[in-house]
Amino acid sequence: xxxxxxxxxxxxxxxxxxxxxxxxxxxxxxxxxxxxxxxxxxxxxxxxxxxxxxxxxxxxxxxxxxxxxxxxxxxxxxxxxxxxxxxxxxxxxxxxxxxxxxxxxxxxxxxxxxxxxxxxxxxxxxxxxxxxxxxxxxxxxxxxxxxxxxxxxxxxxxxxxxxxxxxxxxxxxxxxxxxxxxxxxxxxxxxxxxxxxxxxxxxxxxxxxxxxxxxxxxxxxxxxxxxxxxxxxxxxxxxxxxxxxxxxxxxxxxxxxxxxxxxxxxxxxxxxxxxxxxxxxxxxxxxxxxxxxxxxxxxxxxxxxxxxxxxxxxxxxxxxxxxxxxxxxxxxxxxxxxxxxxxxxxxxxxxxxxxxxxxxxxxxxxxxxxxxxxxxxxxxxxxxxxxxxxxxxxxxxxxxxxxxxxxxxxxxxxxxxxxxxxxxxxxxxxxxxxxxxx
Ligand SMILES: *Cc1c(COP(=O)(O)O)cnc(C)c1O
Numbered sequence: 001x002x003x004x005x006x007x008x009x010x011x012x013x014x015x016x017x018x019x020x021x022x023x024x025x026x027x028x029x030x031x032x033x034x035x036x037x038x039x040x041x042x043x044x045x046x047x048x049x050x051x052x053x054x055x056x057x058x059x060x061x062x063x064x065x066x067x068x069x070x071x072x073x074x075x076x077x078x079x080x081x082x083x084x085x086x087x088x089x090x091x092x093x094x095x096x097x098x099x100x101x102x103x104x105x106x107x108x109x110x111x112x113x114x115x116x117x118x119x120x121x122x123x124x125x126x127x128x129x130x131x132x133x134x135x136x137x138x139x140x141x142x143x144x145x146x147x148x149x150x151x152x153x154x155x156x157x158x159x160x161x162x163x164x165x166x167x168x169x170x171x172x173x174x175x176x177x178x179x180x181x182x183x184x185x186x187x188x189x190x191x192x193x194x195x196x197x198x199x200x201x202x203x204x205x206x207x208x209x210x211x212x213x214x215x216x217x218x219x220x221x222x223x224x225x226x227x228x229x230x231x232x233x234x235x236x237x238x239x240x241x242x243x244x245x246x247x248x249x250x251x252x253x254x255x256x257x258x259x260x261x262x263x264x265x266x267x268x269x270x271x272x273x274x275x276x277x278x279x280x281x282x283x284x285x286x287x288x289x290x291x292x293x294x295x296x297x298x299x300x301x302x303x304x305x306x307x308x309x310x311x312x313x314x315x316x317x318x319x320x321x322x323x324x325x326x327x328x329x330x331x332x333x334x335x336x337x338x339x340x341x342x343x344x345x346x347x348x349x350x351x352x353x354x355x356x357x358x359x360x361x362x363x364x365x366x367x368x369x370x371x372x373x374x375x376x377x378x379x380x381x382x383x384x385x386x387x388x389x390x391x392x393x394x395x396x397x398x399x400x401x402x403x404x405x406x407x408x409x410x411x412x413x414x415x416x417x418x419x420x421x422x423x424x425x426x427x428x429x430x431x432x433x434x435x436x437x438x
Contacts, residue, residue: 001062003030003218006312015066015218016121019114022214029309030218031316036061038265046229046267047236054233055080055226058264062222067120075120079112084227086234086380089350093365094380095358096231096245102148102407103141103171104386105302106254109227110220111139111146117219118211119150127209130432131155132198134191137164138302138385141171143213144179154178155213156432158191161420167389170411173418181418182431190423197425204429215251216309224257228266231380240378246272246364247382248357250303252281252310254382255329259317262328269377273331274364276300276339280308282331288322299336299393300356302385330371332364339363340393347398355390358383 003018005011007028013021018030038061046054056076063072082101086094101108122129131153133143140157147155157172161183164172173181184191198204199212232243245268247255255273262268273281276298284290292307318325334342342359346352354362361381369379387394388404421427 001065002033004033005029006031006316015063019117019121019217019219020211022212022217029216029313031313032062032218035260035263035317037263040265043265043267046233049233051084051226051230052077052080054229055223058225058229058261059222061264071120075113075116079116080109080223080226082108084230086231087352088238089352092378094231094235094378095352095354095362095383096227096380097383098227099355099383099386101142102145103138104167104389104405104407105138105142106224106227106382106384107138107142107215107220108146109223110215110217110253111142111213113223114213114217114219115143115146115150115153119153122152126152129153130208130210131213132158132195132210133213134158134188134195135164135172136160136188136301137168138389139213139215140164141168144172144175144181147213148175148179149177155180157181158184158194158428160188160191161185163188165389165391167391167408167411170414170416173416174411174414176417180435182428183418183420184423185421186423194423194425194428198428198432201425201429204432208432215253221253221257221260221310221313224254225261225264225266228258228261228268232267235378235380241267242269242374242376242378243267244270244272244365244368244377244379245382246274246361246368246379248300248303248361248384249273249275249281250278250300250305250308252308252314254384256310256313256317259314259328263317270368270372271329272361272364272368273329274361274381275331275333276303276360277333277335278304278306279333280306281311282333285322285326285329285331298356299339299390300360303357303360330364330368332367334360334363343394343398347401353387353394353398353401354383355385355387356393357385358387 002012005024005028007026086096098106147153249255277296295304295306339356339359342363346354365379387402
């Protein structure tokens with residue numbers, strides 16, 4: 001498959017360079033040159049396939065020219081080795097749990113697939129790939145655990161001291177092997193600035209092969225299509241056909257993958273993009289004016305994005321036609337107060353504990369049902385993270401119901417190991433270079 005830039009349709013690069021460069025020089029985003037539609041037989045019989053089988057089918061339709069079949073199959077089986085169940089809450093409402101991977105958030109799908117794609121393209125004996133990531137919490141954990149033990153790669157994570165949750169910090173700092181964490185005495189922006197400076201530093205780039213595990217990398221988008229098809233497969237088994245997905249959205253990568261899946265033939269009736277107070281997209285769909293704003297802090301902090309970077313991909317999928325897009329995507333926004341109420345309501349009605357991001361997706365289902373009532377519809381809202389990652393938003397009663405998965409206990413046993421550092425580029429550079437020589 002060739003990839004073009006959303007800023008230049010004449011650009012054409014192969015998959016490998018789209019993956020290692022993350023972003024074209026013109027600052028657009030890579031998109032597949034063609035969007036293949038899956039064959040009708042496969043789509044009608046989705047219920048006969050497992051998640052790894054579905055994942056392999058989709059990946060091979062997109063990437064068969066780039067990776068031989070047997071290699072792609074092995075790569076998928078290694079990357080997509082956890083479940084994505086749809087859990088029934090009532091007759092027409094299901095929650096798609098995407099938090100059964102190692103970092104307990106849906107970003108594991110993208111991070112695990114990307115790490116293995118990168119490792120695959122690194123030829124034997126090639127220089128070690130140095131992955132640098134600045135994180136405010138969730139992304140760093142998924143990237144760290146995605147690359148853990150992947151040969152010929154090494155990850156350095158920078159995170160702001162005292163500004164990530166305990167579980168998030170342990171996910172960054174307890175890995176060992178090829179993962180190192182640096183605790184920066186500063187903010188997330190300071191961490192990001194250090195990483196950016198490293199990419200711009202000539203002598204560093206001469207000595208190390210640096211890459212970013214950026215969230216807009218096309219190899220993170222592709223694996224996020226897998227679980228939409230797999231969710232429909234599970235609903236087919238339950239006799240459900242008219243599916244509406246509600247997606248808690250921040251950078252809009254998750255829903256962009258859903259819409260890519262739709263263009264590849266996913267049988268789906270409707271998407272709902274649910275946001276918190278960072279409501280650039282719902283405002284755009286209402287008014288036609290795309291106006292980004294500085295992000296506002298909320299309880300659903302992984303969705304605190306004022307300028308969603310994947311939005312250009314979605315516009316591209318709909319050929320810049322806002323009217324067509326509005327038919328397929330509804331969008332609603334919620335406050336922190338509504339989010340907290342929704343967590344209680346979900347707990348009361350279904351005896352289910354949802355993280356704040358997940359609760360927002362459920363609110364959007366309720367709102368859609370009011371506007372477009374239909375007895376035929378089945379609603380699936382995406383649960384993007386395990387509730388145990390956000391302990392501060394729950395009442396004591398609900399918090400007591402959260403069962404931490406086994407890997408959290410394991411993290412606590414292992415404890416934290418990080419290098420403390422001031423916001424000091426020379427110190428960071430020395431760290432990278434001296435550890436390179438070992
Ligand atoms: C990253 C993230 C989101 C937002 O996903 P986008 O693809 O950026 O829209 C939602 N919930 C959780 C828990 C996340 O980590």
